[in-house]
Amino acid sequence: MLRRLFKDFRFGLLPVPGRIIAIVFFVALFIIPLIDDSKYTLFVLTTSSLLVIFAVSWDLLSGYSGQVNFGHALFFGVSAYSVALLHKYFDLQPWATIPIGTLVAVGIGVVTSIPALRLRGPYLSLLTMAFPLMLLGLVMAFKPWTGGEFGIPGIPPLAGTHVGEYYICLIVMTVSVLIMWKLTDAGSKYIRTGLIFHAIREDEIAARASGINTINYKILAFVIGGFFAGLAGALYAHVLGTVSISYLSMTMSFRAIIYVVFGGIVSIYGPVVGVYILQTLLQFAGQAGQNFLGQNQILIMSVIVILVLIFMPEGVAVWIRDKIERECPRCKLTNGFWRKECRACSAPLR
Amino acid sequence: MIEQIIIGTLVTGGVYALLAVGFSLIFGNARVINMAHTGFFMLAAYGLYYFIRRIGLGAAPAIVIIVPAVTLLGILAYRFLINPIREHHAAVLLMTVAIVLVFQESMTAVFSSKYWSIPSLISGFTDILGVSVLNQHLLVLGVVAVVIVAVWLILARTKLGIALRATAQDAEVATLMGISVPRTLMITMGIATFLAAVAAVVVAPIWTIHPAMWSLPLVMVLVIVVLGGLGSIKGAIIGAFIIALVQVSVAILMPSYSYLKVVFAILAMVIVLIVRPGGLFGVMFEEERL
Numbered sequence: 001m002l003r004r005l006f007k008d009f010r011f012g013l014l015p016v017p018g019r020i021i022a023i024v025f026f027v028a029l030f031i032i033p034l035i036d037d038s039k040y041t042l043f044v045l046t047t048s049s050l051l052v053i054f055a056v057s058w059d060l061l062s063g064y065s066g067q068v069n070f071g072h073a074l075f076f077g078v079s080a081y082s083v084a085l086l087h088k089y090f091d092l093q094p095w096a097t098i099p100i101g102t103l104v105a106v107g108i109g110v111v112t113s114i115p116a117l118r119l120r121g122p123y124l125s126l127l128t129m130a131f132p133l134m135l136l137g138l139v140m141a142f143k144p145w146t147g148g149e150f151g152i153p154g155i156p157p158l159a160g161t162h163v164g165e166y167y168i169c170l171i172v173m174t175v176s177v178l179i180m181w182k183l184t185d186a187g188s189k190y191i192r193t194g195l196i197f198h199a200i201r202e203d204e205i206a207a208r209a210s211g212i213n214t215i216n217y218k219i220l221a222f223v224i225g226g227f228f229a230g231l232a233g234a235l236y237a238h239v240l241g242t243v244s245i246s247y248l249s250m251t252m253s254f255r256a257i258i259y260v261v262f263g264g265i266v267s268i269y270g271p272v273v274g275v276y277i278l279q280t281l282l283q284f285a286g287q288a289g290q291n292f293l294g295q296n297q298i299l300i301m302s303v304i305v306i307l308v309l310i311f312m313p314e315g316v317a318v319w320i321r322d323k324i325e326r327e328c329p330r331c332k333l334t335n336g337f338w339r340k341e342c343r344a345c346s347a348p349l350r
Numbered sequence: 351m352i353e354q355i356i357i358g359t360l361v362t363g364g365v366y367a368l369l370a371v372g373f374s375l376i377f378g379n380a381r382v383i384n385m386a387h388t389g390f391f392m393l394a395a396y397g398l399y400y401f402i403r404r405i406g407l408g409a410a411p412a413i414v415i416i417v418p419a420v421t422l423l424g425i426l427a428y429r430f431l432i433n434p435i436r437e438h439h440a441a442v443l444l445m446t447v448a449i450v451l452v453f454q455e456s457m458t459a460v461f462s463s464k465y466w467s468i469p470s471l472i473s474g475f476t477d478i479l480g481v482s483v484l485n486q487h488l489l490v491l492g493v494v495a496v497v498i499v500a501v502w503l504i505l506a507r508t509k510l511g512i513a514l515r516a517t518a519q520d521a522e523v524a525t526l527m528g529i530s531v532p533r534t535l536m537i538t539m540g541i542a543t544f545l546a547a548v549a550a551v552v553v554a555p556i557w558t559i560h561p562a563m564w565s566l567p568l569v570m571v572l573v574i575v576v577l578g579g580l581g582s583i584k585g586a587i588i589g590a591f592i593i594a595l596v597q598v599s600v601a602i603l604m605p606s607y608s609y610l611k612v613v614f615a616i617l618a619m620v621i622v623l624i625v626r627p628g629g630l631f632g633v634m635f636e637e638e639r640l
Contacts, residue, residue: 118627133569314441
């Protein structure tokens, strides 16, 4: 067992710089509270880890299976509002509200997938964009129950301390990202969903001709996307202690898209990088609105996004990966940038 | 009541028609979902406000400056920001979102997030069949009618229009026929932005000007073009008036639930899409056919 782990470490991890960076990064996230446990730092990191779940779930649904969803905030907001309403009217605690909220989001995912199966391309995107806006209209129309533009305050926190809350969200984020990574891994021998999502995105007719029930897999993509976005939304409501209409707004849907496309679409690490650069770094650089950067955060974020898109339209993470890793042309194994020939089959790398 | 609904539908629908035709043109030709489309609309409205209220110019010189300036800005944005990354669909979409956010934030920085208004371009009433109509509303209707007919004539009768439609149908074959596709797309973007700027100029005195004024028209334009069929000019115009009718009736018949106007507009779209997945006058594109 130990020997196998060592072997994985020696041959699967060390020669691939991207994986080393990922491991180091996650270890760093786990030890940050030991170094700096100020409330602001942890709050920013906690919300970032929830946004990571949200962004990665969009990538799974829209990047991998190609069902480009402009209304991902629907799942997030529905789940957050269910949590808030369950707490307000039934006085349920986090251990009950979070699963129910997530399940509601999954149900909504199934419901949205019904019209989505009939449509494709831009029609699908624009239709999905409409759903959260419809819900937003309903929230505003039934103010006495939903609080209208002021939202519902007073949702209890996840844990007593900020460090506890941080670790809960961090662990949920790590596990969710690992699960979604495995689900979308096209090279996996055990889970076929990754390969099938790729097939549906690239050519749906060919996928159907190969005997794949594309309808079921599209619904599955909506269910998985809805599940993780709903999980993020439920946790987010508890962390912030309040829900508001901004959870359902078009901006929220576009935030997921911004992070994913900025980091690199159709890659699980892309959204992670996107969130930690655009959300976390900018928040820290802005010092909670104390300086020029903090007061014009959206402006600066948009300008960064424009510049990045012009110079690296594939996304930051993919651009960095292409700089530090090379794929062997013969055996498709990933190599570090320092190698002249492949580490397995010694074919020359260009 | 009914005359209010009719006038409101015609005015709102006219403005939406101008916006939706531009959006539809740029989508049909370049396959770009231009989220920044109503951003240019907002910029033109702010520009008009700036020249009339802050500098003190008359309405006519302000319009003469603002409309070409915004059109030029649209062409430049297309040339330098959107065109280089056109083959990456997701990146283009995000680029247009980022552009509109830059517009919104810079307008907030310059003019603060307050609500502004500008005086009517022409004042007074006219009696039509016993109903008094604001002259400004008549101006909107007149301008919308003239501009839409002009666009229709350009598309149907001129060589440029034929080039535009050929590019929309098949860019490769259009290139083979000696049409410069990049130039055609830039002209399309210019026409689209011009329409947005004209819509802003005529409607700015009626609507209030604020940094988020792009978002509701954008949602409505998206609903309209999906309802009418993406890439179809006729569908955009008819869809604009259907959606305007829904929106204005909700706002007038149940004022306390005016938030539901988006809900009802979207419901209308969903119903159309369930009956006809390609929209009312949908243009099916080769690569998107099921």
